[in-house]
Amino acid sequence: MVSKQAQKAKTKTVSAPVVEKVVEEPIETKSEISGYVVPILFQREPIDKDIPAADVFYRKFANLIEIQCHRPNFHSQLEMITAGDISLLTEAGGIVCISKSESPVSWITNLYKSREFSGNPFIAREAQEIYEI
Numbered sequence: 007m008v009s010k011q012a013q014k015a016k017t018k019t020v021s022a023p024v025v026e027k028v029v030e031e032p033i034e035t036k037s038e039i040s041g042y043v044v045p046i047l048f049q050r051e052p053i054d055k056d057i058p059a060a061d062v063f064y065r066k067f068a069n070l071i072e073i074q075c076h077r078p079n080f081h082s083q084l085e086m087i088t089a090g091d092i093s094l095l096t097e098a099g100g101i102v103c104i105s106k107s108e109s110p111v112s113w114i115t116n117l118y119k120s121r122e123f124s125g126n127p128f129i130a131r132e133a134q135e136i137y138e139i
Contacts, residue, residue: 041065041136042114046084048077049125059128060084063136064114071110084128092120 042064047056060075073088075081094102094116101121106113115133117123123130 037137039135040067040138042111042133043136044114044117044133045131046123047129047131048080049127049129056129062088062114062117062130064110066111069110071106071114080128087122087128092117092122094119095121 044062045058046060046062048059050056057077059077059080060073062071062073064071071088073081073084075084088106091103091105092113094104096102104113104116104120118130118132120130
């Protein structure tokens with residue numbers, strides 16, 4: 007005969023460990039614009055394709071506007087055009103000037119609408135945002 011203690015030892019129940027589910031919340035990364043880039047093209051469109059001439063960069067943290075030329079023969083012309091303010095035509099027929107030193111973000115984002123880059127001989131594309139971490 008088997009004693010009661012021996013029976014208890016044989017029929018020991020093992021409970022499974024309790025596993026807690028950990029729910030991870032997604033981390034929201036708030037992207038801030040750190041700058042802008044505007045491609046500048048040499049206009050040849052009716053006859054040939056437009057030629058990429060330069061890129062104009064605006065760095066927000068350095069508050070710096072710089073030109074990266076792809077064609078050295080256009081560098082001096084582009085430097086003279088981008089050295090000053092830009093002028094825009096309004097719908098009423100007036101002219102609005104945007105200062106490069108007072109509002110560089112507005113200057114770079116409106117560069118494609120300016121009279122300075124209206125196709126004589128350069129054109130500007132719309133500003134593209136730069137996101138850096």
